[in-house]
Amino acid sequence: MSTPRFLTLPPGVRSRRIETTVGTFAALEAMPVSGIAERWPALLVPGLTGSKEDFIAVLQTLAQAGRQVVAIDMRGQYETEGPDDPAAYTCPALGNDIDVLAQHVGGGGPVHLVGHSFGGLVTREAVIDGRTKFASYTLMSSGPSAIPGVRAQVSRAMLAELPEVGIEQLWQTRMEPEALAAGVPDEIVEFRTPTAVVELAEASGLRRLPDGPRALTATSRGTGELIAHAVRRGARRIVLGLGGSACTDGGTGMMTALGVRFLDADGRELPPGGAALADLDRIDASGFEASGLGPSGGVEYIVAGDVDNPLLGPHGAAAVYGPQKGAGPEDVALLEKGLVRLAAVAAHTHGLAGAAEHDGVVRAMGVAARPGAGAAGGVGFAALAFLGADLRPGIEYLLDLLRFHDRLPGARLVITGEGALDEQTLRGKAPAGVAVAAAKAGVPVVAVCGRRTLDDEELAAAGISAAYALTDLEPDPEVCMAQAGPLLERLARRITAEHL
Incomplete structure (x- = not known):
């Protein structure tokens, strides 16, 4: 090989x-x-x-x-x-x-x-x-003659085993160990691991709702179905991209598709959506654990998200992102109540450090308090708690894949961008991640955006030297979207004149 x-x-x-x-x-x-x-x-x-x-x-x-x-x-x-x-x-x-x-x-x-x-x-x-x-x-390394000696014997043995055990088992038990023993770079090992990338927004995103937002009943189940399909087709690593979700169900829909049962006091499965979680009494994960779809089945989970919100509280999934999904103030309160219940029951019945309840007050701790647990309406929490996921900032994961750090030496300037530079940018989104990586190499960063609400001091604290917004040139957002290309060209000329 x-x-x-x-x-x-x-x-x-x-x-x-x-x-x-x-x-x-x-x-x-x-x-x-x-x-x-x-x-x-x-x-x-x-x-x-x-x-x-x-x-x-x-x-x-x-x-x-x-x-x-x-x-x-x-x-x-x-x-x-x-x-x-x-x-x-x-x-x-x-x-x-x-x-x-x-x-x-x-x-x-x-x-x-x-x-x-x-x-x-x-x-x-x-x-x-x-x-x-x-x-x-x-x-x-080819020729008309047959492979001789030990290599021929090994090859014939593998060909004889192939119909019975399949190529995946042969790879894991014979070919991969031999390759690793010969000394293979980590990058090649990563490349050889069957990997599936599942984008939550493609299965459980707002744009997938034909009739508009359904804040209380939207579910992440479709994401779980994609994961299950990928694992059954041979994936041993799942990279789950979080963002753009329509749901605030704490990832219960995703986990239901993977075999976990969320039950009320009468032992009935809860209906989909975050609002129903207020009636959660216990969690039965036995079907999931026996399915081979989780870590015990040899599946590795990596979650790439662009926010660092916890599951609960004023910076949590319901309070911050619920209104973007159509939730009014009463809906947000109901969704928060459901997520609180999920965290508490997970701690009581499934051995998860999700929340602690004392005198009727639930306080986030452990998994529920982890940065990113509130991503995608709480799917981050489920990925951490049930899938044992390695939760990484999405931009950090992508920069590693692109070997961004290897490209920085010798660069005079890094230009990054986002639709809006606002408070959410500072909570782990792409421009902030790019700025952190560039700062380690001593390369200055400027950002382009559609609009910005961050002041110069906030930008500087994030490692961004300057920001250039389309609305600086054209205050009407509709015109900005219609004329984005020409406006960006004008900003590019300004950046070149001022920084290069």
């Missing part, structure tokens, strides 16, 4: 999808700096357990010679879908795919073809059939 030493796409390399008559293929493409390919293109085909990322380190070098370079995932590999029919994965069938891809990449002209390991056996089929013009043919 090949192992790339890094996964960050170099400048000039982009992800793309290639549509052909035999299907859609995921690819990485590099072009010359000029953007004009003056030489015949190259098509790179990875080995059986590899992917297009195996070629990251050479894409730029090959492209600098004046050619388009395309590395692909064959059908069934990483980001290219494939059918269940085993006949689709024979060398002749995959070789036909290479023929079609080469003709597409070359536009009917010659193509330099590279095959690595098993990719060499596949590309050989395309070369031998004579249907496509190849300018050259390079084999890497």
Whole structure:
């Protein structure tokens, strides 16, 4: 198995999808700096357990010679879908795919073809059939002879086990431990872990309500259904993005979809929504614990959110975000009562440090008081309490994924932005996170926005040197939205003149 030493796409390399008559293929493409390919293109085909990322380190070098370079995932590999029919994965069938891809990449002209390991056996089929013009043919760690010795024995043993145990178990028990023992960078280990990203707003967001906000009854159940589907399809890590929710149900809808039962005093399951939580008497998580969908089933949960609100109180989920979801003052009070009850019952019946009740007064503590527990109407609380999630600021998680810190050295200025720079910005949203990261590298930060309510002192405390709002140029918000592009260009000229 090949192992790339890094996964960050170099400048000039982009992800793309290639549509052909035999299907859609995921690819990485590099072009010359000029953007004009003056030489015949190259098509790179990875080995059986590899992917297009195996070629990251050479894409730029090959492209600098004046050619388009395309590395692909064959059908069934990483980001290219494939059918269940085993006949689709024979060398002749995959070789036909290479023929079609080469003709597409070359536009009917010659193509330099590279095959690595098993990719060499596949590309050989395309070369031998004579249907496509190849300018050259390079084999890497591949050849016409069989694998000898111990490697052959191990490979045959795995092939014999495959129909019975499946590729996931083989990976976890044989292939992954061997790769780790050989010394694999942490970034590659992360890449190899089957991961699903679930965006709460796409399942339980305000825009998903056709008839408008339903503050008291909106539920996070759809988010839980997406999580369950992803885990049953093989995901071992769930990255849950919180934000834009329509609900204030403390994440009970999500957990119901994962097998937790929220019951009233008569043992009946509560109806959906935050208002019903006022009648919560006990929590039965036995179905969830037996389902294999939680941490005990080997599933890792990472929650990425953009707020640090606790579950309860004046800065909690109901008080701060309930009005944005259509809740009036009485509704907010009812939702707060439900969340208080959820935290208290979780502490009493499920061993969770969610709240403490004394003399009829519930005080948030432990999980309920954690920053981010109030995110997405309390889904943050459920993720922490039931899923054992690692709750991270969304911007921090994304900056790590983008290796933002590696790009700061040598920078003269960082420009960030948000629709509105206001008090919520200071509670962990993107501009604040960017400013913290840039400050560690000593790089100044300015922000652009639609409007701002923060004064210069508040911005400076957040690490933002200056802010430029569209409303500074055009006070009418409707005009700002309609003319955002030209207004941003004017702000960009100001920033350039004042900071660069």
